[in-house]
Amino acid sequence: MLSKCMDTIKGLKLKKMYEEDFFLTWEKTMDELKGVFAVADALRALREHNISPRIFDSGIAVSLFRDNSTRTRFSFASACNLLGLAVQELDEGKSQLAHGETVRETANMISFMADVIGIRDDMFVGRGNAYMRQVAAAVRQGHADGILAQKPTLVNLQCDIDHPSQTMADALHLIHEFGGVEQLQGKKIAMTWAYSPSYGKPLSVPQGIIGLLSRFGANIVLAHPKGYEIMPEIEELAARQAAESGGSFRRTDSMEDAFADADVVYPKSWAPFAAMQQRTLLFDQGDQAGIAELEREMLTQNSRYQNWQCTEEKMKLTKNGNALYLHCLPADISGVSCETGEVSQEVFNRNRISLYKQASYKPYIIAAMIFLAKVQDPSAGLLALAAGQMPRQMK
Amino acid sequence: MLSKCMDTIKGLKLKKMYEEDFFLTWEKTMDELKGVFAVADALRALREHNISPRIFDSGIAVSLFRDNSTRTRFSFASACNLLGLAVQELDEGKSQLAHGETVRETANMISFMADVIGIRDDMFVGRGNAYMRQVAAAVRQGHADGILAQKPTLVNLQCDIDHPSQTMADALHLIHEFGGVEQLQGKKIAMTWAYSPSYGKPLSVPQGIIGLLSRFGANIVLAHPKGYEIMPEIEELAARQAAESGGSFRRTDSMEDAFADADVVYPKSWAPFAAMQQRTLLFDQGDQAGIAELEREMLTQNSRYQNWQCTEEKMKLTKNGNALYLHCLPADISGVSCETGEVSQEVFNRNRISLYKQASYKPYIIAAMIFLAKVQDPSAGLLALAAGQMPRQMK
């Protein structure tokens, strides 16, 4: 596995990833995406052979989570630890940010010894990705100005637009399930809305999935009830990319249509882009009552689409009745975490091992994103780690 | 010291500890308990000779504290750090657990790179230990299913039944004070209830102490006022184990009786098992008023036993008036932390250094529990560390 990864890496143009950030998958070349997959596999192979892939001997990884998180938080912490970095959380409640400090200032103040900054900021449309770019620009400038000895790499741990560590992990799972990145060509992938009794789930996963998988020649169907539109520019992007890669992209308002003969289904709740825009507006106006009213409306709207649930019956419509079921977790499971939710208990339980494996790629994807931003010749770097044979654990 | 420990370890059957968890001391064989003591001493000797006993080069230790903690939290963090692991706290407030995620799912999601999971869950009778076993079973299954590359070891950092890192540290303190584990044979040990103006202290220490020290031939007296019974099965266990080990176990409702000619006294407040059961029931019913009423009753009941205090007068009853005084800390000290408490200021102050030493074993006990679960041939592993002579600190 390791030598296969290194062969792949040698054939890829990865130079521009050095000293760069990771904001959105569609800003990366195909070579760069394949590089992340190959390095993730290589790091996993090293670790599983009890070889430590540590490239840092001290160094700080700053994490800033503006939303609750279990798996992304642990994935980021694990990835940084694997490479030799200590995670230092920027807890805005414990900091002096209220003193009126600017983003530029905070970004520099936390970065004197920071090699990585990981940010999750997905709560407000129009904000999260923009904030990440501000931080990244500030530390790049700080490095250019001689303030920072090194330029920290920014890793997007979920924003209002994309969730690259999730979708890249999802894609790596597909690659392993189907036997190679080229096997995604021609596969039908149903990214569909699903019912949830909760409100306001981010758009970053559906947008990120169609924005990524359309690069690989897949036939993508985005399904949702009318009124649950995502950002229009991401749909346009997916259509363009699908055309370029020899795949296709279309939208439907029928879950059944999307599921029909699908190789992969990804049923997941999200909030309409228009409502999320409205929410940002109300938040800016400090209109808490307006936000509460919006939430009520959205829940009422949601409740009309309780049949948008991934059941065994719907799964029977898929390719051989046996599509690969994906979810970023946690899922709203009917009869487990809620009365009626995104997926039936039967479908979820039947796919549990696969779902957990899907999640298991995330720490390696994040580690690969960091590795490629830090190691100028990744192929030589991996070779050196493999040759060094530093045990990760005394057995 | 180090070579003595290694000689001891060579003679013990420790193979079954490899890849195992640590829930309750009485599930472990005598060899295994002695193995933990010997490895703890060896790790301490290495560290005190400025040799780093680090066996991991990266790796995550997850800590989950469902109750406040200073010393156990720091002991766990120190133990993990000593072995080369980074602690990542699972803070249920910051996580998405409210989304209805199952224990199985969370356990796997936090464990992709976790080598250890340490849990404190002592608030509800019938719950803590059961929860730990659920987590351990989930990651064992996850490992078997190919989801987790390694099986994290679960360390019980205090549950509703036992507090093994505490009681093993207590025992190691006794072993050092008396000059060997065999010296516990025939010693009179008084595990007694003591008055505290607070409510609801866990049963894990008294239960854990009688469940552990009855293995070593000690004559154990459990003393408490009527109505402060502990779990009956632990009493039965202690009696059975004491008989098997050539010691004895009995119960008394007189602190003086327990103290008479005792070699060791461990006076400590706890809540009655029956009340703790009632509390779990009320909690399950969401009956906050009932819980408050129960608390009032318990405090009233407590106040009748203010004379259950460890004073110099009572200490005079012990062997040569000079029993070893133990406490897991923090103690309720009369005139310091409360008006009347578990122990008088005089007794506490006279024994302070010994008490702090008692506490100092905990990090090494936890490290030894982890070491034995991770290193297949512990004797060879310690020898390799000693021979490697990696300095812990440049002096």
Next chain:
Amino acid sequence: MLSKCMDTIKGLKLKKMYEEDFFLTWEKTMDELKGVFAVADALRALREHNISPRIFDSGIAVSLFRDNSTRTRFSFASACNLLGLAVQELDEGKSQLAHGETVRETANMISFMADVIGIRDDMFVGRGNAYMRQVAAAVRQGHADGILAQKPTLVNLQCDIDHPSQTMADALHLIHEFGGVEQLQGKKIAMTWAYSPSYGKPLSVPQGIIGLLSRFGANIVLAHPKGYEIMPEIEELAARQAAESGGSFRRTDSMEDAFADADVVYPKSWAPFAAMQQRTLLFDQGDQAGIAELEREMLTQNSRYQNWQCTEEKMKLTKNGNALYLHCLPADISGVSCETGEVSQEVFNRNRISLYKQASYKPYIIAAMIFLAKVQDPSAGLLALAAGQMPRQMK
């Protein structure tokens, strides 16, 4: 740079820093202060040449912040990580301190494997520094009593009296800007009060600055409106030290007077010592209403001095109109973080890079303080690190 630092270090008497704490700069000899500067520069040079200056292979650094903090928290974490220590936060909310545990007990319980304890405690006059000394005395005693295998070094991360990691970083910035510590001789330094719409900023920076820079022959002017006096003993100290070092110290109630021909200006808000004493008294009496009333009074008093702002106009009064502008950050910037504040946007923006550089020394200063308390022969230690050429990062 590195060999220059090592030459400097060889000529200094630093032996007494070994196994010591860092409470106040004026308790240290001139050699010791110069030693901190030189080691900080050396550690920075090593790191910037991609040589890891890690002196620990495992070890815990305890951090206790009793006030919000971004840059000092990250500086401490970065310094500890650079040397190989893992930070473990003592969060008083999560600990059992409420159980009536004494400072002595907590200090020992968190220190079984602690090499460093960093404390910020600046909220109450008469308390912070005293608390740090209690902690340091407790662990020193614990070490002497055989409880702790090593004596943790206490680093003052800001108290009610001094802020040594800040002021030493400020001084190192001046040394680099002016080309050597001897260049501070004869420089005019204006430590002046500045207007802020907020209340109760600590006295530690102005006191620390005059208490430190008066050691180096500078001509120090302390400026503030009447009623904003600092601790009188620090003024006396500064005057005495200035006389001894061939500099001078005087006080003025005119910002313009202080700025006139100054080489360095440090305009910063603080609360009057008398008010802070009153606040401690009210806090001890539990008089929340009294504290609120005091705050109102202080804000009213503040508002009379809105002209105490560092503007371009005032900067023109300084040496060649071009004094070095210092601030510990975050600053209250007029039109950015508040309507009217300590400094105009123009002055702040023009000096931003310099301000960020000033802040960048703090992690290295803290690391040097720890290094000198841990490495008996610092010159030999740095030489060994440089010769070892352990890369901090695989590039």
